[in-house]
Amino acid sequence: MWAFLIAYTLLYTPLTEQEAQSVVDYLQVQSEVVVYTDCEAATLAKVIVLDTAYATYNEAHNSYELVVAGTLIKTFKVKENTFTKVATTQETWQGNVDLAHLFVLVRSNDDFYKVRSNLWDARCLGTILPIETFPCVEVFEYPRQER
DSSP, X not given: OHHHHHHHHHHOOOBOHHHHHHHHHHHTTOSEXXXXXXXXXXXXXXXXEEEXXXXXXXXXXXXXXXXXXXXXXXXXXXXXXXXXXXXXXXXXXXXXXOXXXXXXXXXXXXXXXXXXXXXXXXXXXXXXXXXXXXXXXXXXEEEOOOO
């Protein structure tokens, strides 16, 4: 039982009301996010075109949780911080998302990739704001198509 509690504590990022509002405010100007729920090889990263993001209070944990809703447009695997096996889709998606699993797109800082304008990095939002969080990966490549 203690092992479960320790594991849950490490994977769950409790948010204060102010932190939750900072996340929601940041997401208001984002067109899409990547939800990467864990770092196991079988897990797919999900690209969500945002419709809405908001926080709800969780009495059991005495903290706020993030809810993201939009359209799932793409999935891909992350292997050694690089994208692979990209698949497109078009379906409604909504879910509670831990901050450690919420990634936003930023231009790659790697000089090697600057020649490829469609290459972006997905960076954990908690590390950008900064809010203490423990993502299994901090940055991975993301193939973004310009709109």
